[in-house]
Amino acid sequence: MAVGRPLSPYGDGKSLKQHIDAHGGEFSVMPFGKVRAIVVERETRRDVCGLALVLPPGQLIRQYADQGSVAQRSLSVAVAEIDLLAVDPDVRGQGLGTALLSEAEQWLANRKCRVVTAKIARGDFQVMRWYRRRGYLVAAQGEHLCFSMHNVFLDCDDGNDGYQMAIKGLGGTSIRRAQRGSETYVTVEGQKTISADRKAPARSICT
Numbered sequence: 001m002a003v004g005r006p007l008s009p010y011g012d013g014k015s016l017k018q019h020i021d022a023h024g025g026e027f028s029v030m031p032f033g034k035v036r037a038i039v040v041e042r043e044t045r046r047d048v049c050g051l052a053l054v055l056p057p058g059q060l061i062r063q064y065a066d067q068g069s070v071a072q073r074s075l076s077v078a079v080a081e082i083d084l085l086a087v088d089p090d091v092r093g094q095g096l097g098t099a100l101l102s103e104a105e106q107w108l109a110n111r112k113c114r115v116v117t118a119k120i121a122r123g124d125f126q127v128m129r130w131y132r133r134r135g136y137l138v139a140a141q142g143e144h145l146c147f148s149m150h151n152v153f154l155d156c157d158d159g160n161d162g163y164q165m166a167i168k169g170l171g172g173t174s175i176r177r178a179q180r181g182s183e184t185y186v187t188v189e190g191q192k193t194i195s196a197d198r199k200a201p202a203r204s205i206c207t
């Protein structure tokens with residue numbers, strides 16, 4: 001398990017393991033929002049065999065600094081990222097991944113999160129299928145996620161860093177794919193198609 005890797009750019013230099021040891025499964029490591037780490041342990045050896053890590057989209061929130069702290073706070077509530085979801089190979093296929101994902105989504109929905117994204121390594125079709133079967137829409141490489149909430153218009157993409165976004169709506173929010181000129185983008189059900197002449201650059205959701 002990758003529990004020893006640093007939490008950068010969210011943290012204060014401490015590793016994820018140090019945060020979990022110090023605070024348990026829920027802790028604040030950045031100005032906007034909380035991190036939730038959900039762990040599955042082997043009953044016999046009491047070692048970790050599965051982990052889900054849910055974060056506010058820190059990099060994205062920073063990129064919206066020009067919109068003010070109210071907009072940033074709205075973003076940190078409405079959008080979340082599954083930064084890590086992994087189960088040890090020897091215990092895969094027993095429902096642990098599904099249980100970790102459900103627990104993460106439930107926690108987020110209770111906190112009024114509307115849209116959750118997960119990162120899938122480009123071309124990992126097995127994991128894409130896994131997320132699709134759990135209600136996620138997998139964005140194509142570079143495909144934008146665009147929607148407005150409160151007074152913020154969100155426009156982001158995968159940041160071209162080797163991952164694609166899987167996207168799901170929570171708490172009754174549905175996600176759909178829409179057309180803008182010759183391009184498609186992912187948005188929230190009920191939102192108008194975004195005008196074809198929007199020129200603002202997309203921000204990156206990846207951390």
Ligand SMILES: CC(C)(COP(=O)(O)OP(=O)(O)OC[C@H]1O[C@@H](n2cnc3c(N)ncnc32)[C@H](O)[C@@H]1OP(=O)(O)O)[C@@H](O)C(=O)NCCC(=O)NCCS
Binds near residue numbers: 095097120121127133
């Ligand atoms: C994706 C992942 C978290 C799923 O964990 P899991 O505990 O195997 O998940 P589940 O048991 O709930 O579901 C496994 C699926 O594979 C099938 N499966 C059956 N036997 C399996 C086995 N031995 N190994 C893996 N999958 C198996 C299950 O039937 C199920 O299929 P479904 O999607 O059609 O329902 C896990 O494969 C993993 O850690 N992958 C590497 C990390 C990764 O890519 N994470 C996702 C991006 S963050």
